[in-house]
Structure formats: C-alpha cells, structure tokens
Amino acid sequence: MTAPLLEVEGLVKRFGGFTALNRVSLHVKAGERFGLIGPNGSGKTTLINCISGALAPDGGRILFEGVDITAVAAHRRTRLGIVRTFQIPKPFSSMSVIENLHIPLEYAAHGRLHGATGSEAAEILRVIGLEAKAHLRPGGLTQIEMRKLELARALAARPKLLISDEAMAGLSSAEVDDILAILFRLNEQRITIIMIEHIMRAVMRFSERIVVLDARERIAEGTPEEIVGDQAVEKAYLGE
Amino acid sequence: MIAWDLLANAVVAGLLLGGFYAAVSLGVSIIFGLLDIANIAQPAFLILGSYAAYVMNSTFGLDPILTGLLFTPVFYLLGAAVYRVYYGSFERRGEESLRGLVFFFGLLFIIEVSLSLKFGVDYRLVQAGYIGKSIEFAGVGIAYRLLVPCLVGLAMTLALHLFLGRTFYGRAIMAVSQDRLALRLMGANPVKIKTVAFGIGIAAASLAGALLVTITPVIPSSDRDYIGRMFAITVLGGMGSIGGTLVAAVILGVIESLMATFYGPSWSLAVSFGILLIALAVRPAGLFGR
Amino acid sequence: MPQAARTLSVGLAVVAAGVLIASLRVNPYLYFAGYVIFQYIVIATAWNILGGYAGYVNFGTPAFFALGAYTAVFLIQSIRAPLPVLILAGGLVSALLGLGIGYLTLRLRGVFFSIATLALSIVLQTMIINWDYVGGSRGLSVIRPSSPPFGSYVTFLFTVMVLLAVVAVTAARFIERSWIGRGLAALRDNEEAAECMGVPTLRLKLFATTISGFLLGVAGAPFPYYVTFVEPNSAFNLDYAVNALAMPMIGGTTSWIGPVIGAVLLGSAQQLATVTISSEMNLFIVGVVLVAFVVLAPEGILGLVRRLRGR
Numbered sequence: 001m002t003a004p005l006l007e008v009e010g011l012v013k014r015f016g017g018f019t020a021l022n023r024v025s026l027h028v029k030a031g032e033r034f035g036l037i038g039p040n041g042s043g044k045t046t047l048i049n050c051i052s053g054a055l056a057p058d059g060g061r062i063l064f065e066g067v068d069i070t071a072v073a074a075h076r077r078t079r080l081g082i083v084r085t086f087q088i089p090k091p092f093s094s095m096s097v098i099e100n101l102h103i104p105l106e107y108a109a110h111g112r113l114h115g116a117t118g119s120e121a122a123e124i125l126r127v128i129g130l131e132a133k134a135h136l137r138p139g140g141l142t143q144i145e146m147r148k149l150e151l152a153r154a155l156a157a158r159p160k161l162l163i164s165d166e167a168m169a170g171l172s173s174a175e176v177d178d179i180l181a182i183l184f185r186l187n188e189q190r191i192t193i194i195m196i197e198h199i200m201r202a203v204m205r206f207s208e209r210i211v212v213l214d215a216r217e218r219i220a221e222g223t224p225e226e227i228v229g230d231q232a233v234e235k236a237y238l239g240e
Numbered sequence: 241m242i243a244w245d246l247l248a249n250a251v252v253a254g255l256l257l258g259g260f261y262a263a264v265s266l267g268v269s270i271i272f273g274l275l276d277i278a279n280i281a282q283p284a285f286l287i288l289g290s291y292a293a294y295v296m297n298s299t300f301g302l303d304p305i306l307t308g309l310l311f312t313p314v315f316y317l318l319g320a321a322v323y324r325v326y327y328g329s330f331e332r333r334g335e336e337s338l339r340g341l342v343f344f345f346g347l348l349f350i351i352e353v354s355l356s357l358k359f360g361v362d363y364r365l366v367q368a369g370y371i372g373k374s375i376e377f378a379g380v381g382i383a384y385r386l387l388v389p390c391l392v393g394l395a396m397t398l399a400l401h402l403f404l405g406r407t408f409y410g411r412a413i414m415a416v417s418q419d420r421l422a423l424r425l426m427g428a429n430p431v432k433i434k435t436v437a438f439g440i441g442i443a444a445a446s447l448a449g450a451l452l453v454t455i456t457p458v459i460p461s462s463d464r465d466y467i468g469r470m471f472a473i474t475v476l477g478g479m480g481s482i483g484g485t486l487v488a489a490v491i492l493g494v495i496e497s498l499m500a501t502f503y504g505p506s507w508s509l510a511v512s513f514g515i516l517l518i519a520l521a522v523r524p525a526g527l528f529g530r
Numbered sequence: 531m532p533q534a535a536r537t538l539s540v541g542l543a544v545v546a547a548g549v550l551i552a553s554l555r556v557n558p559y560l561y562f563a564g565y566v567i568f569q570y571i572v573i574a575t576a577w578n579i580l581g582g583y584a585g586y587v588n589f590g591t592p593a594f595f596a597l598g599a600y601t602a603v604f605l606i607q608s609i610r611a612p613l614p615v616l617i618l619a620g621g622l623v624s625a626l627l628g629l630g631i632g633y634l635t636l637r638l639r640g641v642f643f644s645i646a647t648l649a650l651s652i653v654l655q656t657m658i659i660n661w662d663y664v665g666g667s668r669g670l671s672v673i674r675p676s677s678p679p680f681g682s683y684v685t686f687l688f689t690v691m692v693l694l695a696v697v698a699v700t701a702a703r704f705i706e707r708s709w710i711g712r713g714l715a716a717l718r719d720n721e722e723a724a725e726c727m728g729v730p731t732l733r734l735k736l737f738a739t740t741i742s743g744f745l746l747g748v749a750g751a752p753f754p755y756y757v758t759f760v761e762p763n764s765a766f767n768l769d770y771a772v773n774a775l776a777m778p779m780i781g782g783t784t785s786w787i788g789p790v791i792g793a794v795l796l797g798s799a800q801q802l803a804t805v806t807i808s809s810e811m812n813l814f815i816v817g818v819v820l821v822a823f824v825v826l827a828p829e830g831i832l833g834l835v836r837r838l839r840g841r
Binding site for chain 3 (some may be wrong): 011052053054073074075076079083084086089090092094095098102103104106107108109153157187
C-alpha cells in the first residue's frame with residue numbers, strides 16, 4: 001500500500017482560549033477526489049489554513065509525500081505542490097487575468113527559473129475557459145469568472161494537491177456544473193483534489209471519500225453513500 | 241548609594257504621568273484598537289485640544305480643563321466628520337491600507353503646519369489657580385499640575401470602560417470590533433457605530449490635549465512626541481483593552497520618569513519607541529490583548 | 531540585450547547633459563535648485579520602491595536621509611573620506627536601518643511598519659542631538675574639498691546628484707520590470723494570495739526596505755558638502771517626510787515615471803515658491819495637495835493620463 005500524499009495527524013489549533021481544531025486527523029491518497037464537509041464553524045477553513053501554511057498549528061503534524069512540513073513556510077509549500085483557492089476570490093487586481101497566472105508560473109511552478117511563461121498561461125486559460133478575458137483586469141469579471149480565475153491561478157502553480165475552498169458558493173446550478181466539470185478534468189490529469197463545499201450534490205457526485213468535521217473534530221469518514229446514512233452527520237447538520 | 245527620595249519622587253511622578261498618558265492613549269485604543277483604523281493623525285488632535293484650551297485661557301481666562309470638557313462635543317463632531325471622509329474615500333472601496341495611512345498623515349501634517357502658521361513656534365502655556373502649587377504626601381512632593389490631569393485621566397478611563405460595557409452604543413462598538421456580521425444582524429448600522437466611536441476617540445484626544453497644556457507648555461511640533469507614546473501604550477496594553485491601556489500607560493510613565501531622573505530627559509522618546517518595538521516583536525497582542 | 535543597452539545610453543545621455551549644464555556659466559542658484567530637485571528624484575524613487583511597488587508606507591524618510599548625511603559627517607570628521615566612499619557608506623548604513631526596522635516589523639501587518647517608521651525619525655533625531663562628535667544640537671561646519679574634478683564644488687555636486695538620480699531611476703525601472711517587481715506587485719495587491727502562489731513575501735519585503743533605505747542614504751550622503759553646515763533640524767526636516775510621500779502619490783505610484791514626474795513638478799514648484807511664500811505656507815500647501823490627491827486622484831497623474839487615454 002503506497003503512502004498517502006497528505007497526512008494530517010492530531011492537528012490542534014487554538015485562538016486564545018478558543019480551540020478551533022481539536023486533534024483532527026485525516027489522510028488523502030494520491031490522485032484521490034476527497035471531500036471535506038461540515039457545518040459552519042466546524043473548523044474546515046482553519047484546517048485548510050493549517051495545511052496551506054497560512055496558520056501554524058499548536059499541536060500535531062502535517063506530512064506531505066512522507067515529509068514533515070509542519071514548520072515549512074506557506075510559499076514553500078506551494079512550490080512543493082500544495083495549492084489552495086480562496087473562498088472569497090483574491091485576484092491580483094492591478095494585473096490582467098493572464099498576468100495573474102504569471103505570478104504562480106514564475107514563483108511556484110518554475111521555482112527559480114524566470115523565463116517566458118506566456119504560452120503556458122494561455123494554455124491554462126484555454127483549459128479553464130477564460131481565454132477570451134485574458135487581458136481584462138479582474139475588476140471586470142463576473143462571479144463565476146472570478147472563481148475560474150482562482151482555479152486557473154492554482155493550476156498555474158502546478159499543483160500535486162489542489163484544495164478548492166467553496167469554489168461553488170453562490171453560483172447557479174449550471175455554473176456549479178461548469179466548475180465541477182473543470183475539477184473532474186483536473187483530476188483526470190492526476191491532480192489530487194480536496195473539495196470543501198456546502199453544495200451537497202456536488203460533493204456527493206465528486207468525492208470518492210469524504211471526511212466530516214463538526215465542532216472542531218472529525219466525526220465521520222467514508223464514501224458518499226456511507227456518509228449520507230451516518231447518524232452523527234445527520235445530527236450535526238440537522239440537530240437532535 | 242541610591243537616592244531614595246529621588247527615586248520615590250520619580251516613581252510618584254511617573255505614576256501621575258501614567259494617568260495622564262492613559263488619557264492621551266484612550267482615543268487610539270478605541271480607534272486603532274477597536275475599530276482597527278490606523279489614525280496616525282491622533283497626536284495632531286491632541287495638540288489641537290491643547291491650543292483650544294490655550295486660546296480660551298489667554299482670551300477669557302477659562303480653566304483649561306473646563307475648556308477641554310466644554311469643547312468635547314465640538315471635537316466629537318470633528319471626529320465624526322473626519323471618519324465620514326475616511327469611510328467614503330477609502331473604507332468603502334476596500335482601499336484602507338496605503339491610502340488611508342497617507343490620508344491621516346496628510347491630516348497630521350496639515351494640522352501641525354496650520355497651528356504653526358497661526359501661532360508661530362513660541363511655547364504656549366496656560367495659567368490656572370492650581371498650577372505651581374503642590375502638596376506633601378509621605379515625604380514626596382506632588383505637584384497639582386500633575387495630580388489634576390492624572391485624576392481626570394483616571395476618570396476618563398473609568399467613564400470609557402463603563403460606556404463600552406454598559407451602554408448600547410458602547411457594546412455595539414465592542415461588537416463592531418469583533419464581528420461585523422453579528423452587528424448587522426443586531427440591526428445596528430456599522431458605519432453609524434464607527435462614526436460614534438471615532439468621534440469619541442477624537443474628543444478624548446482633545447480633552448487629553450487640554451490636560452497636556454496644563455502640565456507643560458506646547459508648540460505645534462509637540463505632537464511628534466506623542467506618536468510613539470500613544471501607539472506604544474495601545475500595543476503594549478492590548479489593542480482595544482481599556483484596562484490594558486491604563487496599565488501600559490502607568491508602566492510607560494514610570495519608566496520614562498525614572499529614565500528622565502537618572503539619565504536626563506532626552507531619552508524619554510527612545511523609551512516609548514523601544515517599548516513599541518519590543519512589544520511588537522515579543523507579544524503583538526499586548527498584555528491584555530485578545 | 532537591446533533593452534539594457536538602450537537604458538544605459540539614455541542614462542549616460544542624461545549624465546552628459548548634466549555635466550554640460552554644469553559647465554555653463556549660469557546663475558549659481560540654478561545649481562542649488564537643480565541639486566534639490568534631482569535629490570528629490572532619488573528620494574521619491576527610493577520611497578516608491580517600498581511604497582508604490584510593495585504597498586508599505588514609510589513615514590520615516592528623514593531618518594534614512596539624515597542617517598546617510600550623518601554617516602558622511604562622521605567619515606568626513608574622522609578620516610576625511612572621499613565622496614564616493616561617503617555615498618556608499620551612507621547608503622549601506624541606511625540600508626541596514628531599513629533591514630533592521632523591516633525585520634522587526636514586517637512579519638506583522640503593514641500598519642505596524644508604518645507606525646514604527648513614524649516614530650523612528652524622532653528617536654533618531656534625539657540620538658543625533660546627543661552625539662557631540664557630529665555636532666549635536668548645535669550643528670557642525672563642514673569644509674568642502676578644495677579641488678573638485680571640474681567646475682566649482684556646487685556644480686560638481688549637482689552633476690553627482692544627476693548621476694545618482696539616473697542610478698536610482700535605473701534601479702527602480704529594472705526592479706519594476708523584473709520578476710522581483712512582479713512579485714512585489716502581487717504582494718501589494720493581495721499579500722495572502724501572493725504567499726499562497728509561491729511568492730516569498732517576507733524576503734521580498736525585506737529586499738524592498740533595504741534597497742529603499744540604501745537609496746535614501748545615498749541621497750543624504752552628499753548633503754553635508756552641499757549645505758556646509760549640518761544640524762539636526764535641517765537634516766531631519768519634515769519636508770523630506772511629506773515630499774517623499776507627495777511626489778510619488780502625485781506622479782503615480784505604480785511606475786518609475788511617477789516619482790520622477792512628481793519630483794520635478796512639486797520640487798520645481800517649491801523652489802519657485804520659497805522666494806515668494808514662507809516655508810510653512812509651502813508645507814501647508816503640499817499637505818493639502820497630498821490629501822487632495824489621495825482622496826480624489828489616488829492613482830496620480832499617471833492614472834489620470836491612463837484614464838484619459840481610455841485604458
């Protein structure tokens with residue numbers, strides 16, 4: 001059995017007196033489509049922030065490809081292949097769409113090599129479906145286009161593990177399918193994907209395995225069918 | 241041999257200074273600590289309050305602290321107006337950081353230079369019955385001109401603490417600092433709340449300015465002495481903690497007083513700057529911070 | 531590469547023009563004024579590398595400028611060092627100051643860096659006032675070297691400042707167009723996203739503060755020979771603080787051209803104004819113009835031009 005791509009062991013995170021993550025553990029296999037769900041305030045965003053390096057945990061470890069990265073800076077984790085998108089898109093507003101991609105291409109994907117990145121950026125925009133807007137500033141994009149830009153930027157960083165943080169929130173049904181199709185396609189290219197979503201039909205369709213967080217702890221894990229029938233999950237979402 | 245009476249005098253003076261420094265920093269504690277607005281023009285409003293007290297004192301012979309209290313509504317409105325401009329130009333567009341800072345710096349600058357143009361660079365001071373008198377307590381001399389501002393400072397701290405904890409607007413201001421969404425759900429308008437808070441912060445600064453001119457003469461560039469002190473105290477005390485502000489103010493006051501007594505007065509600014517840097521490096525959340 | 535060759539030749543042409551102008555027999559006051567304007571080109575450009583490119587506001591320009599000046603004073607008093615050494619040393623000391631302040635505060639939010647720089651000038655001024663070797667609060671007289679390479683010493687200094695301006699602008703332009711500049715722009719636009727896209731934000735910020743500090747120190751190093759009497763109030767003058775902000779903001783902060791435009795316009799206006807209005811009034815107007823620009827036209831003249839062109 002091959003080692004998992006990402007291992008989170010007993011992660012703890014406190015903010016003052018408040019425990020945001022209480023010894024959460026999970027693992028994600030290479031090439032897997034992994035879902036992370038849970039009610040608001042359950043600790044999903046904190047967990048993602050710890051994995052991406054935006055926050056330093058107070059306890060536990062994170063291993064990527066077998067190496068302990070708990071103390072590694074966020075920008076280095078991106079170069080190692082852990083890339084995340086943001087729930088509320090954070091584009092580089094003074095640059096055009098295609099220039100937004102140049103940043104991860106120069107800094108994350110190619111490491112120290114700073115050569116021409118033009119054609120690669122154009123190709124990514126084509127895959128995501130944004131090539132018509134390549135020279136527009138992010139200010140002129142629609143909601144779904146902004147979400148696609150987040151994904152395109154993440155793709156430009158050449159991820160091994162892509163964490164998609166609520167990329168579909170607030171989108172129409174057709175737009176959700178659009179994003180879902182993109183994520184499926186990326187997974188076909190052997191990018192491991194962790195999807196955090198509230199839109200159940202998307203998570204159920206997409207995920208091979210799901211972990212459920214509630215009240216800062218992991219309460220369930222399994223395939224979509226197993227999760228749907230799980231009593232603890234039902235209680236977490238619907239109350240007693 | 242330690243000169244005990246020198247030490248005692250220095251400590252007492254420092255404690256009294258601390259009460260005054262608390263008054264000086266309350267405004268920043270609210271505006272920067274709670275509202276998270278880096279209003280670096282705050283020292284200019286402090287000095288503006290000093291000059292207002294001076295003008296009233298030299299023209300009508302009004303007691304400076306009385307002037308300070310009377311002028312509080314005026315400065316409250318001024319603060320509210322400044323916040324509206326800031327909100328409309330920057331906060332609403334999400335552009336706070338760079339441009340907001342430059343805006344406040346410009347304001348600081350304009351106020352200081354305007355005072356310079358109007359009043360020149362001579363030291364201005366006030367006359368009041370209690371300035372120059374002092375009382376003896378346990379062998380230590382306590383000057384009234386230090387004692388009265390300290391007491392007013394303590395009163396201001398208490399008043400603000402009660403306001404934030406017990407009144408609707410006070411609690412709304414605390415809520416704004418923690419969770420904007422919750423505030424909206426409460427039915428209150430965050431902009432209105434922040435306007436009130438900013439106004440109070442500026443009013444506090446101006447009252448502290450009246451206390452300042454009671455303690456020592458001022459010139460337009462006196463505001464620069466307080467930049468480091470205001471922010472050092474706010475950071476050390478814990479952003480937004482009123483009690484923390486008082487404790488930090490007293491600590492700074494005592495250290496400054498000791499340094500001034502034994503090493504000379506020119507190092508007092510280095511003290512506050514040093515405390516600021518150390519606090520930022522070691523514990524940015526401050527002594528009582530969240 | 532043709533790009534670099536073109537830049538180099540433009541730079542050399544500017545310096546040559548400077549030397550030419552310096553050798554003309556014009557009213558010496560023009561050289562004094564010209565020196566100040568080119569000095570501001572260096573200052574504004576230096577400020578903008580950190581403020582405009584990275585988005586971190588430095589309110590303590592006088593500290594860095596004066597540190598360069600006083601480093602020069604120290605070296606003049608102690609070993610009578612030649613001008614190139616003064617310039618390099620002044621730059622290095624101010625660069626270290628930039629690195630130090632950056633290291634202490636840049637891991638926190640940008641606001642704390644700005645607040646620290648605001649307090650910095652005052653504290654440094656206090657320390658210099660207490661240092662008698664460089665004149666303390668009374669100030670110090672500095673005697674210019676007797677034989678400048680050409681012309682009078684003032685015209686020589688003028689040319690040197692033109693050269694320094696070319697160096698500063700070239701450096702800024704190079705940074706702006708390089709991968710470093712793109713990384714700085716990313717961290718200015720959204721630091722969190724930049725870090726997550728692989729940009730080493732802390733390292734780039736420290737680089738920007740160090741380079742900015744270096745250039746400000748370089749601008750200050752010839753100051754003692756320019757004024758011949760150095761005292762803290764003039765070296766730490768508030769003019770530097772407000773102009774370092776106003777010139778890039780008025781010209782436009784996103785490109786190297788902005789600070790140059792701002793420095794030339796505002797600098798010339800101030801030189802003309804000092805003969806007619808008081809220096810206080812001068813400062814007051816600059817303050818008002820600064821606030822007006824930041825509220826109404828935050829992208830400066832460059833931004834206005836861009837909008838007129840319809841881009």
